[in-house]
Amino acid sequence: MELTQRQKLIFRTIVERFTCTAEPVGSKALMELLDHPLSSATIRNEMAVLERAGLLEKTHISSGRIPSRRGYRYYVENLMETSLPTTVRTTLRDIFMERQYTLEEVVRIASDVLSEMTSLTSIVLGPDASGQRLQHVAMVPLSTDSAVALFVTDTGHTENKLFRFEQDVSLPDLTTCTDLLNSHLKGIRLEDIAGHLEELRPLMAAKLARSEVLYEAFAAAFMNFAAEKMAVSGRSNMLAQPEFSDVNRVRKLMKILEDSDLFNAWTHQSTNIAVPIGGRNELIQIGDCSVVTAKFRTCDEEEGRLMVVGPNRMPYARVIALTDAMSDVIEEIFGTDKKGGRQDEQTQEAAAGNGTGGNEAGSRKSGG
Incomplete structure (x- = not known):
C-alpha cells in the first residue's frame, strides 16, 4: 500500500x-x-x-x-532519516585516538560507548580469527617472571599477550621456546594450534627448563587469540524499559546476551525478520525485541559486528547513525586502506623481530 x-x-x-x-x-x-x-x-x-x-x-x-x-x-x-552531529562523530573519533588501543580494547570501549549513548544494551563481537594461520611469534622479556608475546597471522592480524609466569623463566628458555613455536606452528590454523602444541609438548620438555610453565602460558594465549571477542554493556538498561518488566524474562535475555553461541542462535532463529539497511546495517526483529547491527572490517579476512539490543520501540534513527559512525571509526583505525600509516609501520616492525628481539611489543591491529 x-x-x-x-x-x-x-x-x-x-x-x-x-x-x-x-x-x-x-x-x-x-x-x-x-x-x-x-x-x-x-x-x-x-x-x-x-x-x-x-x-x-x-x-x-x-x-x-x-x-x-x-x-x-x-x-x-x-x-527514517538518520543524521549525527559532526561533534558526536568527532567525539567518537577522539575517544579512540587518545592512545593506540588493541582491537580487544576497542571492542570493549565501543560496547560501553554505544550503551551509554543509546541507553540500551550493546554487544560488540570482534573478528573471529580462528580460521587464520599463524605466521610469526615474537617475545619481549620484561622481567624473569613476565614477558609480552606478539602473534602475527597470515592476514596481517596481530595481537599481544602479557605473560606473568608462576615461576621465573630464563631468557634462553624464552628464546628456545619462541624458536620452537615458529619452526613447528607456522602455517597452522589458530583453531588447530592446541592439538599441534600438545604434540610439541615432549620436545618442549626436552629443551626447556620451565617447559610446563611456558606450555600452559602459550596454550591459554592461543585459545584466547582464536576465540571470538565479545563485549556486553548496559545490561541494566533492559530493566528501565517497560517492555522488560518481567524479571524472569530479563534473566533469560541476560543469559542469552552473555553467551556468544546462545546469542547467535537467538538472532538466527527462522521466525526472526531481518531488514537490511543500506550495505552495512540490519534490523532483526525477534518477538518484541529488536537488534540493530552494523558490520565493520579490520582487514580483508576479518569482520566484526556492533549490535544494540532493545525493545521494538527504540530510537532507530539515532541507534543506526551511532552504530554506523562507530563502524567508520573502527575501520579508520584498523582498516587496510592506509598505506604507510602508523598501524602498518608498527605491525611490520613487530613482525620483523626475531625471537626475543625488539624493545617493545606491538599492539593488536590489522594490516593488508
Whole structure:
C-alpha cells in the first residue's frame, strides 16, 4: 500500500512519540503534535487506514494506537532519516585516538560507548580469527617472571599477550621456546594450534627448563587469540524499559546476551525478520525485541559486528547513525586502506623481530 503524505506524517509522528513515551498515541495528542492543523475526526480516519494496513495496532479497545512490528519495518525502510552531529562523530573519533588501543580494547570501549549513548544494551563481537594461520611469534622479556608475546597471522592480524609466569623463566628458555613455536606452528590454523602444541609438548620438555610453565602460558594465549571477542554493556538498561518488566524474562535475555553461541542462535532463529539497511546495517526483529547491527572490517579476512539490543520501540534513527559512525571509526583505525600509516609501520616492525628481539611489543591491529 502506498501511503499519502498526510498518512506518512501521522504515522511518523506516532512512531516517534511512542518511542519517547511508551504510551499509546491518540488523535487528541496528534492534533497538538502535528505542524499542520487537522481535525480529530480526520486523524482518526487516517489512523484507521494505517491500522488496516497493518502499520498500527491497538493495545485495547479504548486506547490510542502503537506501531506494529510491520510498522517499525516500514518506518525504518521508508521514513527514517538518520543524521549525527559532526561533534558526536568527532567525539567518537577522539575517544579512540587518545592512545593506540588493541582491537580487544576497542571492542570493549565501543560496547560501553554505544550503551551509554543509546541507553540500551550493546554487544560488540570482534573478528573471529580462528580460521587464520599463524605466521610469526615474537617475545619481549620484561622481567624473569613476565614477558609480552606478539602473534602475527597470515592476514596481517596481530595481537599481544602479557605473560606473568608462576615461576621465573630464563631468557634462553624464552628464546628456545619462541624458536620452537615458529619452526613447528607456522602455517597452522589458530583453531588447530592446541592439538599441534600438545604434540610439541615432549620436545618442549626436552629443551626447556620451565617447559610446563611456558606450555600452559602459550596454550591459554592461543585459545584466547582464536576465540571470538565479545563485549556486553548496559545490561541494566533492559530493566528501565517497560517492555522488560518481567524479571524472569530479563534473566533469560541476560543469559542469552552473555553467551556468544546462545546469542547467535537467538538472532538466527527462522521466525526472526531481518531488514537490511543500506550495505552495512540490519534490523532483526525477534518477538518484541529488536537488534540493530552494523558490520565493520579490520582487514580483508576479518569482520566484526556492533549490535544494540532493545525493545521494538527504540530510537532507530539515532541507534543506526551511532552504530554506523562507530563502524567508520573502527575501520579508520584498523582498516587496510592506509598505506604507510602508523598501524602498518608498527605491525611490520613487530613482525620483523626475531625471537626475543625488539624493545617493545606491538599492539593488536590489522594490516593488508
